[in-house]
Amino acid sequence: MNSTILLQQLVNGISLGSLYGLVAIGYTMVYGVIRLINFAHGDIMMVGMYFAFTGVAMMFLPWWAAFLLSMIATAFLGVLVDRMAYKPLRNASRISALITAIGVSFFLENLFLVVYGGVPKAFPVPALFGGAINIHGVIFPNIAIITPIVAIVFLLMLLFILHKTKYGMAMRALSFDMETVRIMGVNVDMIISMVFGIGSFLAALGGIFWAMRYPAINPLIGIMPGLKAFAAAVLGGIGSVTGAALGGFIIGIAEIFVVAIFPPLAGYKDAFAFLFLIFVLLFKPTGIMGEDLDRGRF
Amino acid sequence: MKRFLHILAVAVVSFMFLSSSSFAKEVKVGVVWPMTGLVAAFGQSAWKGAKVAQSMEPKAKDGSNIHLILLDNKGMKVQTANAVSKLITEDHVKAVIGAITSSNTMAGAPIAERNKTPMLTSSATNPLVTKGKKYVSRVCFIDPFQGLVAAKYVWNTLHAKTAAVMIERDQDYSVGLAHAFIKAYKKLGGKIVSTNFFQSTDQDYSAQISTIKSKNPQVIYMPSYYQEISLFARQARQYGLNQVIMAGDGAEAEALLKIGGKAVNGVTFTTHFDPHAAATPLAKKFLKLYYKKYKGQPDAMAALGADAYFVLVHAINEAGGHKATPQKINYYIRHTKDFKGVTGVITIDPKTGNAIKSAVVRKVENGKFVYVTTVNP
The missing domain is CATH 3.40.50.2300 (Response regulator)
Known part of the structure; x- marks a missing residue:
């Protein structure tokens, strides 16, 4: 493998990893605050894709408007899901909430199967995201340049909200002790809804970028990216947004290099991503950026 | 009142029994195709083809209705095995059509084999699908x-x-x-x-x-x-x-x-098929009806789906309609000879269960499928 190919594979890895990271941030955000592994996150991402698809291909909106509307609509859907499915279980055991999340996941998948059918739809890719740039033989698809930038911008925005605003402070406080925060007069349900809104907004964003890179969408498309993003979030230290982004990059790059260096093993690359996760957890059970869980989060 | 309800319930149940056993004669055929999942387009196409085929030949020769029971396997192996199992043991079908892909068909085949029920696949082309099997056959060529x-x-x-x-x-x-x-x-x-x-x-x-x-x-x-x-x-x-x-x-x-x-x-x-190279009278009639119903040309999956239906109905006729046993139907599927189907002339080898047929080469030009050539075996 010469240096051009090596560099090319690194670019491929970063671009794939930034997609995982983008989805993983939303995952970890919800976990950090209410300790719920939201298994429906991948499906919320799928919903974001279909909303954007509907906007562009069926309502003929300009792509940026359709994308923005889709993200807002998906955020509202996230809030709705929280209010209807998770809120009644706020004081139930954690396993009940987890199983409910799986139920929500099945519900969304099947709802979209009924509405849109099982045949994959072609996601319309705006010209801006379609091309590629060739620098000394290394190809940079436009989308591969834009995705990491978007991932980092939204990560910074999220960190800003968490650390510099009152709502963020409430979110961080919630992650320590929900009851005390409630006693302090914070509207806990409103803050949790916000968390779900932001998480779903980010899932839709990740979904749209996913769909622009792999423009075949079907109602079951969220499952695998959802699992990978979950692995990324755990690898980075679940509950830490920076860790989630980092975990995404690591898994993306690792996957690409498994395929690049050992082509016959490419059929098992998902297994490698999860094996890698298991190994890291053996040595560092809280993940790379996972701090002492009693002290700080995000 | 309670007694009246009792009698009513008994009456309804017995009526249902009678109607299913003696009034309407029918032959139940199970269909296991992916309606959702990664290969959903294949299953949906094949189902369209089979529906058109059924509208052309809704009854067996003895006047009994062919009743198709469709189950979605989601393009997955476990679901295929479950569906085949359910069709045979619960619905008591005489034969199963399916599945689309080779891996899925191979997941369902052992169950059909064990229950001595014929399984006819429209499009699983891997040689292993029928290998060593007495009850699994196909209407397509092999890889x-x-x-x-x-x-x-x-x-x-x-x-x-x-x-x-x-x-x-x-x-x-x-x-x-x-x-x-x-x-x-x-x-x-x-x-x-x-x-x-x-x-x-x-x-x-x-x-x-x-x-x-x-x-x-x-x-x-x-x-x-x-x-x-x-x-x-x-x-x-x-x-x-x-x-x-x-x-x-x-x-x-x-x-x-x-x-x-x-x-x-x-x-x-x-x-397997190109509408422009359709040669048999059955194919021409099928194309016309398909166009009338769906306003488009059938693809290979639709044509093969129709062929699976036609070959099976032909075998059911030979085996004696609604009285036929699955084993007897299987015998006639395996002895299909020079059947002029939609995708061409189909002959199934009684020993292997594989069809011997010509292949078509097609390509994409300006966003459309175009015909290139036909290759005979």
Whole structure:
């Protein structure tokens, strides 16, 4: 493998990893605050894709408007899901909430199967995201340049909200002790809804970028990216947004290099991503950026 | 009141029993096709074809209705096995049509075999599907032939001396067809410069594309399904990998054109059927009715779905209509000879259960499938 190919594979890895990271941030955000592994996150991402698809291909909106509307609509859907499915279980055991999340996941998948059918739809890719740039033989698809930038911008925005605003402070406080925060007069349900809104907004964003890179969408498309993003979030230290982004990059790059260096093993690359996760957890059970869980989060 | 309800319930139940056993004579046939999931387009196409076929021949010769019971296998192995099991043990079907892909059919086949119920697949082309089985048959050709046709086309028509192969590791269809192609292509004198693998749920092929590009083959052989091929083609063109992509019958679906867009222009594949090469009277009638119902041309999956139905009904007729046992139906499926179906003349080898048929080469031109040539076995 010469240096051009090596560099090319690194670019491929970063671009794939930034997609995982983008989805993983939303995952970890919800976990950090209410300790719920939201298994429906991948499906919320799928919903974001279909909303954007509907906007562009069926309502003929300009792509940026359709994308923005889709993200807002998906955020509202996230809030709705929280209010209807998770809120009644706020004081139930954690396993009940987890199983409910799986139920929500099945519900969304099947709802979209009924509405849109099982045949994959072609996601319309705006010209801006379609091309590629060739620098000394290394190809940079436009989308591969834009995705990491978007991932980092939204990560910074999220960190800003968490650390510099009152709502963020409430979110961080919630992650320590929900009851005390409630006693302090914070509207806990409103803050949790916000968390779900932001998480779903980010899932839709990740979904749209996913769909622009792999423009075949079907109602079951969220499952695998959802699992990978979950692995990324755990690898980075679940509950830490920076860790989630980092975990995404690591898994993306690792996957690409498994395929690049050992082509016959490419059929098992998902297994490698999860094996890698298991190994890291053996040595560092809280993940790379996972701090002492009693002290700080995000 | 309670007593009255009791009597009513008994009356309703007994009426249902009577009506199902003696009033309407019918032959139950199970259908296991993917209506959702990764290969949903195939199942939906095949079902369209089978519906049109059923409207042409809704009854067996003895006047009993052919009752199709459709179950969705989601394109997955476990669901296929469950569906075949349910159809045979709960619905007591006389025969099962399905599944579409080789891996799925292989998951359901042992159950049909164990229950001595015929299973007829419309489009599973891997040789292992029927191997060692007495009750599993098919109306399509098998992959060693398909691979040979592809290799000859690449060598003789495209004049390509080097090829790269993309294999979908967890699909028996892809693995089998790739090996058939590689064997035939090497025999002709061709050279495989790069062998790459991926799996069904993959959407990112950038690593494989970068590797293939560095080996610079003249053609890329990717025996896979429409979604994988269209995503691969899009990414390949983005990375400046512009060689012809050659594929198998799994490429043929409208979704390939829609998802692939401009990137799939030039994609060439071996398949079972082309409306323009339809020769038999049955095919012409089928095309007309299909157009009337769906305002379009049937693809290979639809034509094969119809053929599976026609061949099965023919066997049911020979076996004696609604009184026929599954074993007897199976005997006549296996002894199908010179049946003039939609996709051509079908003869099933009684020993192997495989059909011997000609193959068609089609390609994508300006966002449409066009006919290239027909190759006889």
